Amino acid sequence: MLCFSVMDPTEAFNAMMEAFALGQYEDAADHAEDLAEWLPKVGFPPPLRVSTDGEIVFLLNDQMAREFCRASCRLVMDQRNTGCDPSI
Secondary structure, eight states: OOOGGGOOHHHHHHHHHHHHHTTOHHHHHHHHHHHHHHHHHHOOOOOOEEESTTSOEEEOOHHHHHHHHHHHHHHHHHHHHHOOOTTO
16 A cells, blocks of 8 residues: 555656666556555646757646656556557
């Protein structure tokens, strides 16, 4: 069971993305589930920055970061459930 009082959403998001990039889809999905559970119950998403080919870096506001995080979690969990290789 996830303990929300000690959850670090940034650490969970980074761990999810790293596991996904390494093809460790089960581990990635575990982190995605924790993060997806955390967002509606406790509130804040990890701070996220995006860039366009490194030209400009944008800090996403909380609403945008939350939606990006939710979408990423769904994709990771869907990949585990379907067993499809996302690199194809």
